[in-house]
Amino acid sequence: MMQFMLLFSRQGKLRLQKWYVAHPDKLKKKITRELITTVLARKPKMCSFLEWKDVKVVYKRYASLYFCCAMEQEDNELLTLELIHRYVELLDKYFGSVCELDIIFNFEKAYFILDELVLGGELQETSKKNVLKAIAAQDLLQEEETPQGFFEDHGLG
Amino acid sequence: MANSNIFFHSDLNSNTQFVVGLALCTLGAIASPEMARDLASEVERLIKSPNAYIKKKAALCAFRIIRRVPDLMEMFLPATRSLLTEKNHGVLITGVTLITEMCENSPDTLNHFKKIVPNLVRILKNLILAGYSPEHDVSGVSDPFLQVKILRLLRILGKNDAEASEAMNDILAQVATNTETSKNVGNTILYETVLSIMDIKSESSLRVLAINILGRFLLNNDKNIRYVALNTLLRTVHVDTSAVQRHRTTILECLKDPDVSIRRRAMELSFALINGQNIRAMMKELLSFLERSDAEFKAHCSSAMVLAAERYAPSSKWHLDTLFQVLLKAGNYLRDDTVSNTIQIVSAAPGERQAYASMRLWTSLERSALSADATEKQPLIQVAAWTIGEYGDMLVSEASNAISMVDDDGVDDFTRPTEEYVIDIYQKLLWSTQLSITTKEYLLLSLAKLSTRFTTRGGQDKIRVIIDTFGSHIHIELQQRGVELSQLYKQYAHLRPALLERMPPMEASTATERERDDSDTETEQPLTNIQTEQNPLLDLINGSELLANGDVEHTPIAPTNNNSNTNVTECVVRALERNGVLVELCAVRGGDTATLTMRARSHAASTISDFLFQAAVPRTFRLDMMSPSGTVLTPQGEITQVLKITNPSKTPLRLRIRVSYSIDGNPILEQAEVNSFPPDLFN
Numbered sequence: 001m002m003q004f005m006l007l008f009s010r011q012g013k014l015r016l017q018k019w020y021v022a023h024p025d026k027l028k029k030k031i032t033r034e035l036i037t038t039v040l041a042r043k044p045k046m047c048s049f050l051e052w053k054d055v056k057v058v059y060k061r062y063a064s065l066y067f068c069c070a071m072e073q074e075d076n077e078l079l080t081l082e083l084i085h086r087y088v089e090l091l092d093k094y095f096g097s098v099c100e101l102d103i104i105f106n107f108e109k110a111y112f113i114l115d116e117l118v119l120g121g122e123l124q125e126t127s128k129k130n131v132l133k134a135i136a137a138q139d140l141l142q143e144e145e146t147p148q149g150f151f152e153d154h155g156l157g
Numbered sequence: 158m159a160n161s162n163i164f165f166h167s168d169l170n171s172n173t174q175f176v177v178g179l180a181l182c183t184l185g186a187i188a189s190p191e192m193a194r195d196l197a198s199e200v201e202r203l204i205k206s207p208n209a210y211i212k213k214k215a216a217l218c219a220f221r222i223i224r225r226v227p228d229l230m231e232m233f234l235p236a237t238r239s240l241l242t243e244k245n246h247g248v249l250i251t252g253v254t255l256i257t258e259m260c261e262n263s264p265d266t267l268n269h270f271k272k273i274v275p276n277l278v279r280i281l282k283n284l285i286l287a288g289y290s291p292e293h294d295v296s297g298v299s300d301p302f303l304q305v306k307i308l309r310l311l312r313i314l315g316k317n318d319a320e321a322s323e324a325m326n327d328i329l330a331q332v333a334t335n336t337e338t339s340k341n342v343g344n345t346i347l348y349e350t351v352l353s354i355m356d357i358k359s360e361s362s363l364r365v366l367a368i369n370i371l372g373r374f375l376l377n378n379d380k381n382i383r384y385v386a387l388n389t390l391l392r393t394v395h396v397d398t399s400a401v402q403r404h405r406t407t408i409l410e411c412l413k414d415p416d417v418s419i420r421r422r423a424m425e426l427s428f429a430l431i432n433g434q435n436i437r438a439m440m441k442e443l444l445s446f447l448e449r450s451d452a453e454f455k456a457h458c459s460s461a462m463v464l465a466a467e468r469y470a471p472s473s474k475w476h477l478d479t480l481f482q483v484l485l486k487a488g489n490y491l492r493d494d495t496v497s498n499t500i501q502i503v504s505a506a507p508g509e510r511q512a513y514a515s516m517r518l519w520t521s522l523e524r525s526a527l528s529a530d531a532t533e534k535q536p537l538i539q540v541a542a543w544t545i546g547e548y549g550d551m552l553v554s555e556a557s558n559a560i561s562m563v564d565d566d567g568v569d570d571f572t573r574p575t576e577e578y579v580i581d582i583y584q585k586l587l588w589s590t591q592l593s594i595t596t597k598e599y600l601l602l603s604l605a606k607l608s609t610r611f612t613t614r615g616g617q618d619k620i621r622v623i624i625d626t627f628g629s630h631i632h633i634e635l636q637q638r639g640v641e642l643s644q645l646y647k648q649y650a651h652l653r654p655a656l657l658e659r660m661p662p663m664e665a666s667t668a669t670e671r672e673r674d675d676s677d678t679e680t681e682q683p684l685t686n687i688q689t690e691q692n693p694l695l696d697l698i699n700g701s702e703l704l705a706n707g708d709v710e711h712t713p714i715a716p717t718n719n720n721s722n723t724n725v726t727e728c729v730v731r732a733l734e735r736n737g738v739l740v741e742l743c744a745v746r747g748g749d750t751a752t753l754t755m756r757a758r759s760h761a762a763s764t765i766s767d768f769l770f771q772a773a774v775p776r777t778f779r780l781d782m783m784s785p786s787g788t789v790l791t792p793q794g795e796i797t798q799v800l801k802i803t804n805p806s807k808t809p810l811r812l813r814i815r816v817s818y819s820i821d822g823n824p825i826l827e828q829a830e831v832n833s834f835p836p837d838l839f840n
Contacts, residue, residue: 016350018186019186020186022187022189042553045380045415046409046416046417046418047380047383047384048381049418050418051418074309075344076305076348077339077385078345078348078385079302079305081341081345082301082341082342082345083302087294105555107769115179118222119181119182119214119251120185120186120188120221121221121222122217122250123302124214124247124250125247125250126250126293126303127247127292127293128302134175134178137175138175141173148571
């Protein structure tokens with residue numbers, strides 16, 4: 001089971017975080033800070049796995065973004081790399097050649113996609129098509145439910 | 158919380174699948190115990206939903222709920238089984254995840270699910286054999302996510318179960334041989350397969366196949382795969398060592414990997430692979446690894462090497478050589494106990510080896526002193542100083558020429574130093590500001606010892622000058638040592654040779670066999686002094702000997718009057734017998750208070766004076782000692798002393814005794830514990 005997933009930039013800025021285990025905010029911040037420093041300090045030649053406290057951290061860099069998952073001991077590290085890759089593919093398909101800015105400005109979409117891929121720390125859907133279909137349908141639902149001009153009327157558009 | 162659960166209830170019953178999906182997703186992420194209990198039945202209902210989108214999410218929610226509150230597992234069991242009959246991969250993978258969690262949860266459920274092994278095998282077979290399906294394909298492999306999950310569940314089901322293992326042997330072999338290995342996905346599946354093969358009761362041919370896969374992994378360009386391979390080998394090395402041994406060279410190759418995590422694994426694995434046959438080759442590799450490794454490895458690596466060398470050393474010469482190499486290469490990262498261990502091994506070695514050790518260590522010592530890197534190798538300096546101090550006479554003597562100093566590479570780089578040169582090197586080291594105080598203490602004491610090993614006049618004077626300078630050293634400990642050792646040149650000069658005698662081998666308890674070759678009365682005195690000092694120490698070491706002394710002599714002397722009603726009986730316990738002095742305790746029962754009579758008899762040739770008997774009892778007892786009959790034991794004489802011990806708690810008596818006396822003016826102190834009194838002494 002995945003314990004949490006972090007996306008952060010090469011500068012160490014946190015872009016996305018998803019926790020599947022309950023921790024107090026303070027601890028989450030501490031873990032995030034420590035892990036980002038540790039991962040950023042690793043050289044490109046090193047392998048993608050890190051034994052860190054009681055979890056196995058699997059990370060991979062895509063362009064300027066680090067995708068970092070904390071897995072439990074019995075999980076398959078190589079499969080986690082595939083999972084990260086799958087998520088990146090989905091983001092890429094959805095945004096159309098995704099970049100860091102897409103995730104910064106549309107973070108809620110990035111979360112939606114993750115929620116359709118992983119639930120409670122375990123993979124729920126192995127078909128890319130199904131995930132994208134679900135996201136598209138939800139986008140449609142949102143558009144229908146939000147009356148045309150709603151945000152504009154309230155000066156938010 | 159109650160409020161939020163109401164929202165959950167309404168959302169979980171919504172007509173829009175995405176609303177239900179969102180509620181399930183949230184529940185899956187939070188899943189607090191209260192929520193889990195409250196909403197479990199809703200989730201169970203949703204698992205049975207015909208909608209695959211909701212079904213898979215509900216299954217994972219159930220997984221989280223069970224993980225949080227294991228008691229809730231029962232209610233999900235019926236719905237779970239049917240998940241495996243679905244075609245949808247999302248439902249299949251979540252179903253397998255849920256079953257895996259249940260099986261890990263309780264052995265009963267594990268047995269319950271044994272019967273699904275054929276279903277799992279069929280699903281897996283379909284995945285491998287089915288043609289290209291664009292929806293689930295990942296670079297030529299059909300749904301690796303599902304395959305891995307199934308393989309893991311098979312592993313759990315097949316563990317310690319011959320029948321289930323038998324059922325999955327074929328499919329595992331099929332997966333292992335048919336999977337494309339050029340991409341990470343293929344290796345992911347192979348990795349999981351290997352884990353399963355090693356965990357279940359698989360056929361031996363399959364195990365060989367698995368180890369060979371790992372062997373191939375080790376040669377892979379991808380560092381992640383190399384890492385995984387080492388990790389898995391490390392896990393399986395205890396199951397099948399010989400199979401792993403075949404990949405030894407590849408593993409040793411990984412010691413040179415640029416990635417530190419891989420090096421660490423390779424190092425651990427190498428230590429697991431060491432045995433009596435390969436120790437020489439392995440140690441050679443590990444020594445060169447130790448030399449170039451990072452500081453963080455050195456401590457761990459060196460102590461593991463010391464252990465391995467001790468366990469598998471083919472010869473004592475090899476053992477010593479290896480230890481010296483480790484000392485040389487690990488430098489200051491060496492753990493402290495290695496120094497004392499090495500010293501102990503040198504001290505217990507035969508004389509020729511000791512000479513060899515001193516010559517070898519001299520070369521290292523000289524080199525570090527000249528190249529000024531001694532501060533980096535203080536443990537080595539310490540061992541070298543100790544050894545040269547003890548066996549310095551053999552180092553400079555021409556008599557040791559017979560010992561071959563040719564090392565493994567066929568080089569003999571030993572040149573016999575002159576006494577004065579040795580002292581010069583010592584001086585250089587002692588006057589260096591960088592060495593630690595401990596190292597300097599070793600060196601100073603060693604130098605003092607050398608004063609009795611070396612014979613030339615010039616050398617003696619030099620040593621004396623160096624020692625004298627330490628009389629004003631800034632560090633108090635060294636200063637004290639300096640002053641003490643200087644005294645051995647002044648009014649206590651006569652004590653010096655004996656005090657600085659060679660140490661006895663440290664393992665054996667040979668102090669009693671100390672040769673007193675010197676009949677000179679001047680040296681007789683200090684020798685016995687040393688002996689008396691050592692005796693308490695020896696007593697600690699020779700626990701068995703001490704026990705024997707305090708052992709029972711359970712001879713209850715026949716009661717003086719044969720009336721069985723009276724409980725006044727007597728027993729004699731031999732408490733101590735050494736140096737011709739026998740101490741017996743004669744106990745007489747008397748209710749709460751027992752009366753002990755100590756009887757000390759002497760069989761020694763000379764008169765014993767200043768005899769003092771002391772005793773101690775646990776706190777619950779009370780001890781009253783009468784005055785002794787005397788303090789002087791003539792040969793065949795006797796001293797008695799009466800002890801009254803009151804023991805209201807009636808527990809068995811434990812007594813500690815201490816006897817001090819002097820024979821011919823030499824003070825002797827003996828201690829013993831006497832536990833062999835009859836348990837019913839106080840009745």
